[in-house]
Amino acid sequence: MAPLIGFVFFLLDALLGLLVFALIANAILSWLVAFDVINLRNRFVYGVARFLDAVTRPVLAPFQRIIPSLGGVDISPVLAILVISGLQRYLLPAAHAGLLNLFY
Template structure:
């Protein structure tokens, strides 16, 4: 059972890492440090967008329109942190 917990926590940590990479990459693209006309940058960005779009779209459908401010990545990170806390605290019950 401990190994299942470790695998689940590893998957959640990987999801956190992917979301943080997406956030940092979006900042670098907006500040024109990275250029989407470069093939490698475009492929990474497109892959992250396709991977995270279903998660972000569900969160965005619930959030009110805040103009240019996108809180979906922040809400996704908070949900992952909360899920980790719930799993760790309730592991003894299993």
């Protein structure tokens, strides 16, 4: 049972890491579009932007409802990354240890 629990927590940690990567990529892509470095008329760029938006929107929406826009600057990705990092660093190891103690 312990290897299964370890594997599940490994997958959760990896998925949260990928989500952080997607949040950073979405922020960089939005800056590149805003400053006309790239445009959304390119089909590949549009597809990547749409995918990243679909992945990150459910995570960012609660933060964007709480935090007002600061003069057009959206800091919700920064706060989302901080919360996800806290989950990875503190809650996942504690939950993993608690489950292991529960079963053994």
